[in-house]
Amino acid sequence: MSTVLLIEDEPALGMIVSDSLQVRGFNVIHAMNGCEGLAMFSEFNPDIVVADVMMPEMDGFTLARHIRKFNSETPIMFLTSRSQTADVVKGFELGGNDYLKKPFSLDELVVRIHALLRRKPVMAEAAPSVFQIGRYQFDPARQKLVLEGRDFLLSHRESELLRRLYEQRNQVLERNAVLLELWGDDSFFNGRSLDVFITKLRRHLMDDPQIQIINIRGIGYKLIV
Known part of the structure; x- marks a missing residue:
């Protein structure tokens, strides 16, 4: 129950x-x-x-x-x-x-x-606590990025989105799957909200020009590191 x-x-x-x-x-x-x-x-x-x-x-x-x-x-x-x-x-x-x-x-x-x-997700055993994304360290549990001693705090949804992009780095993260998992449905309004969050993540990562989040038109996004 x-x-x-x-x-x-x-x-x-x-x-x-x-x-x-x-x-x-x-x-x-x-x-x-x-x-x-x-x-x-x-x-x-x-x-x-x-x-x-x-x-x-x-x-x-x-x-x-x-x-x-x-x-x-x-x-x-x-x-x-x-x-x-x-x-x-x-x-x-x-x-x-x-x-x-x-x-x-x-x-x-x-x-x-x-x-x-x-x-509701099931926690994976022995999952890494901190990820290296280019020059950044990403700590999803604390919802922050660290670059050369500087901390960039993320919102919960920014952190969850970045974690999914990292887990499928250099591969396409499907737009509809993200919307269903994080927003609950793939409506037009939620799609526009997702676009806003992608823009925010690009700004957070802009100090490392080797990192890119590119649009795959009609399909989703790809994190390139």
Whole structure:
């Protein structure tokens, strides 16, 4: 049975969602605000986090930022009435995996939760902790690049994207696969967001001219080192 940490400050909505998920076979832990949610995350280690964005004491974006400091794998879904592009992109940059606009269908919420749980990665044993990319050292666990003593901090999504590019260096990383893994779907909007992140990575790596991230039109990207 998968455990869902639901963080929702509206009591009525929280009760409805919690009861609906339990009926569908989930174990649900309900927190009323971000601070309480962060404490419960550390205590119960849930399989997925479903969090409102606008909450007292600590909002959902701040919660995600704190979680991603020590956990990069547990899926985070935002429930939000804010659907402007900047808000959605910010949520993804902070490590969110999906978002659902209020008001939402409970059936759609369950489908999205199942989809995120299926994509939850399994940690590889004895994986290298730091990678050498040209003149840079890349530490995915700490989400940073190091060049000649200078640190460049990455967002969670930048780090995950760079890790995938490095693992398939000098080969094509398929665009649709990345969108499904990191954004949850391959819609046009998410495709534009991916393009933005590729541009950001190019800027981070620009001090080593031997490194290139090239577009393979209609297919994906290739990291050349």
